[in-house]
Amino acid sequence: MTPGSGLQAGLKNRHLTMIAIGGVIGAGLFVGSSSGIATAGPGILLSYAIVGTLVVLVMRMLGEMSAANPTSGSFSAHADRALGSWAGFSIGWLYWFFWVVVLAVEATAGAKILSGWVPGIPQWGWALIVMTVLTATNLVSVGSYGEFEFWFAGIKVVAIGAFIVIGLLAIFGVLPGVHADKASFGNLTNHGGFLPHGPGTILTGVLLVVFSFMGSEIATLAAGESEDPQRAVTKSTNSIIWRIGVFYLGSILVVVSLLPWNDASIAKQGSYVAALNSLGIPNAGQIMKVIILTSVLSCLNSGLYTASRMAFSLGERGDAPKAFARTTSRGVPMTAILASVVFGFVAVFFNYAYPDTVFLFLVNSSGAVALFVWLVICFSQLRMRRIIQREAPEKLVVRMWLYPYLTWATAAFIVFVLGYMLTDTKGESSGRTTVLLSVAVAAVVVIIAVVKQKLTAGRPAPAVEAPADKVSVG
Numbered sequence: 001m002t003p004g005s006g007l008q009a010g011l012k013n014r015h016l017t018m019i020a021i022g023g024v025i026g027a028g029l030f031v032g033s034s035s036g037i038a039t040a041g042p043g044i045l046l047s048y049a050i051v052g053t054l055v056v057l058v059m060r061m062l063g064e065m066s067a068a069n070p071t072s073g074s075f076s077a078h079a080d081r082a083l084g085s086w087a088g089f090s091i092g093w094l095y096w097f098f099w100v101v102v103l104a105v106e107a108t109a110g111a112k113i114l115s116g117w118v119p120g121i122p123q124w125g126w127a128l129i130v131m132t133v134l135t136a137t138n139l140v141s142v143g144s145y146g147e148f149e150f151w152f153a154g155i156k157v158v159a160i161g162a163f164i165v166i167g168l169l170a171i172f173g174v175l176p177g178v179h180a181d182k183a184s185f186g187n188l189t190n191h192g193g194f195l196p197h198g199p200g201t202i203l204t205g206v207l208l209v210v211f212s213f214m215g216s217e218i219a220t221l222a223a224g225e226s227e228d229p230q231r232a233v234t235k236s237t238n239s240i241i242w243r244i245g246v247f248y249l250g251s252i253l254v255v256v257s258l259l260p261w262n263d264a265s266i267a268k269q270g271s272y273v274a275a276l277n278s279l280g281i282p283n284a285g286q287i288m289k290v291i292i293l294t295s296v297l298s299c300l301n302s303g304l305y306t307a308s309r310m311a312f313s314l315g316e317r318g319d320a321p322k323a324f325a326r327t328t329s330r331g332v333p334m335t336a337i338l339a340s341v342v343f344g345f346v347a348v349f350f351n352y353a354y355p356d357t358v359f360l361f362l363v364n365s366s367g368a369v370a371l372f373v374w375l376v377i378c379f380s381q382l383r384m385r386r387i388i389q390r391e392a393p394e395k396l397v398v399r400m401w402l403y404p405y406l407t408w409a410t411a412a413f414i415v416f417v418l419g420y421m422l423t424d425t426k427g428e429s430s431g432r433t434t435v436l437l438s439v440a441v442a443a444v445v446v447i448i449a450v451v452k453q454k455l456t457a458g459r460p461a462p463a464v465e466a467p468a469d470k471v472s473v474g
Helices: 013-024 027-068 074-081 085-118 123-140 142-170 198-213 218-225 228-260 265-270 272-279 284-316 334-353 358-366 369-391 405-421 430-455
Strands: none
Touching: 013 142, 013 218, 027 074, 027 142, 027 218, 027 228, 027 265, 027 272, 027 284, 027 334, 027 369, 027 405, 074 085, 074 218, 074 284, 074 369, 085 123, 085 334, 085 358, 085 430, 123 142, 123 284, 123 369, 142 228, 142 272, 142 284, 198 369, 198 405, 198 430, 218 228, 218 265, 218 284, 228 272, 265 272, 272 284, 284 334, 284 369, 284 430, 334 358, 358 430, 369 405, 405 430
């Protein structure tokens, strides 16, 4: 295959729009919300609101930097410029590691659903099939990734929208043919109060829901392969408030209003399935499984794309093998994709062979990466704002609010959440275990980065030819 000259602008505006919308809706919203409801009751709404606000602020900072300098490396490339090559190297590889582990988690989740429908094929067989199909999709072109994600995300968006509309009609008692006896906004306070287990559960809920927001930043990585990167980033950044408000807060509000928070069916069936079943909708469970499978496939598709583009950016900056930065004639970083999927397959194998040892370590040691990424974005923006103002102030088309005070406040809250996780000692995947293992892995990566930086000090940086239609600061 003829070597290419870098990534190509193969994503259309409709692709970017749906990637931005769908990136906020992770499979964790459907699967993990029931444990949050059981912990905090209706007060889980406050947990989602707190994390949602945090994500909005972090994405505003990232949007400011990415609108001025759209790049496939996104926050890793910004950290490289603002904080030093050690920072870009470290957060880039940690982020890559996170998504490689996610590939295994989501492939297994999807395989479990599919094997329930077609038991003739074992779970590992389904995991192999979905990974292979989505790898092939990503290898064809960035446009094929965008097209698949457009439809995956579209199904998620339509499903959540329909769920919210149907739920609200039932709550107000105007849904034809449905007798929703338990549906009422009174469920928010009638069963032990809005915070049945006390205000402390709000923060516990934060720990349970924070990781379901990972993926909001994908649009800034994908923007580098769009027709108008600056416009795509600006639009994505400005719309994140309503996206989180509608899809997270809106849908969870419907769930805890349709059913009492302590209804046994929420824990047994899952929050969204239980809510639909309470309305007597035929085959609600199967409908929800289709939606969850779509979310899983979307997460797999985007995870492989994101991991490969981060690997490409690292290779381009000399922080990964040079082969990672090579592209095919269609602008596809084939080596970066294959390297990412190989490690994904290895992680899938560990999930089946050593689920309680090796794979548990992988999951725990990557669990806090989302918070590390957000923290690095905060510190990068503090430095990058001054760089942009000095070198190209006209590119500040997106600005972080109340700079630098709100940036510092956001960073402080992220550190607080990491600290609070250390107080959670329940289970093998406790908050303390996750933080300590994630910090240990991060420390190893940072040490490697610092040593590499010292060894390469004084050498000329690798030449990176940016496409003429891409914007770069300085």
